[in-house]
Amino acid sequence: MKQIKLSSVHVGGNEIKYIERAINKGEVSNYGENLDRFEKQLEVFFLKKSKIALLNSGTSAIHIALIHLGVKSGDEVICQSFTFSASANPIVYQGAIPVFVDSENETWNMCPLHLEKALKDRVSKGKRPKAIILVHSYGMPAKMDELISISLKYNIPIIEDAAEALGSTYNEQKCGTFGDYGIISFNGNKIITTSGGGALICKTSKLRERTLFLSTQARDSAPYYQHSEIGYNYSMSNIAAGIGRAQMEVLDNYIALRRDANRFYQEFFKKISGIKVFKSPNSSFISNHWLSCVLIDKTKVGFNNEDLRLELLKYNIETKLLWKPMHMQPVFKDYPYYGSNICNNLFKTGLCLPSGSNLTQDEKKRIEEVITQFIFDKNK
Ligand SMILES: *Cc1c(COP(=O)(O)O)cnc(C)c1O
16 A cells, blocks of 8 residues: 655656756756746745745754844743744754743644743843744644734744745735744645755845855855855755746645645544544634644544554554644753643644645545544444
8 A cells, every 4th residue: 555645745847847957057056047036936926025045944044033133142032832843943053042832722823822921921030032933833824913913012023934834824914924034944845845945034135145145154255265254054056946946836736735635634524523623713814734633532532643643554644643842842841931731732632634735536535434444443
């Protein structure tokens, strides 16, 4: 039986053409036509309101955003606990201290109430955080109106981790464009890929240029190598950008297909009390549904998320438990945390299901059959 993946690379069609052209032109380094075109496509996608700096990963983009905001050793940075470790790691790269904040139940993203509690408390301790990193988990937009108004009240900038939310919107505005900085990822498991890459969404051309300067080892303009500050090797290659360029041509279609997969799960689980598909709180929140997730009530169906994961694995169907919150991770457990266990409960009861834009009709049927049989066996 062929493996059904959680989220796999979906080739668009023109990738080889753009890579081949780059090789033929000798543009195999970090400059060239593919980078220029990919950047323009993204600018158009974000309605030209943002400047795009292409980088080698989403993690690098978060790191550079922190550097732009002057985050230094000993500073504190607020970070959503319910996320992938890449949201928090760059805080530690800077020698700064992550302060984790819980999620709310409607979007699974940063809880405005707990954010405000955290800010009040840190400020009262004389430790005003330097930035707020919030996430649109699984593609679901966070409650941006409330979060932005808190950030304005305390005058603390937002880094918007939109790694999973390319094409998601809140009140018809694209995720990634709300914060002082937005970041996206083109890792292989995301909605589109460059085989590994990312971008920093900046508000001005100047910040875009500064990002590219830092990402290419901070070389001063001189006829020899001269450096007045520490740089990074974070640039995207023109080969990777060729893949991204081809993927941009199919992005709208891939978003529609991810949303189709979500509709399939909504329809299927409607009949099953005890398993709920994660969905938008209302029509202001449009998720790209990067991954479709369910919450499982063991008292109703007789099994938990890990039981279902293992059962699906027997049939070579890959699923994953939801994020284990950062404040519960061995590496982050000693940092401050503000919350009331909402994200702990999501971790305990949730499961991400196969959600790729290349999920076939037959694969959906296989998933449906295995789950239906499992529910039947557990409840006879
Ligand atoms: C994937 C991801 C990142 C990191 O992106 P990379 O391109 O893999 O470095 C950051 N944050 C979240 C929430 C992600 O899912």
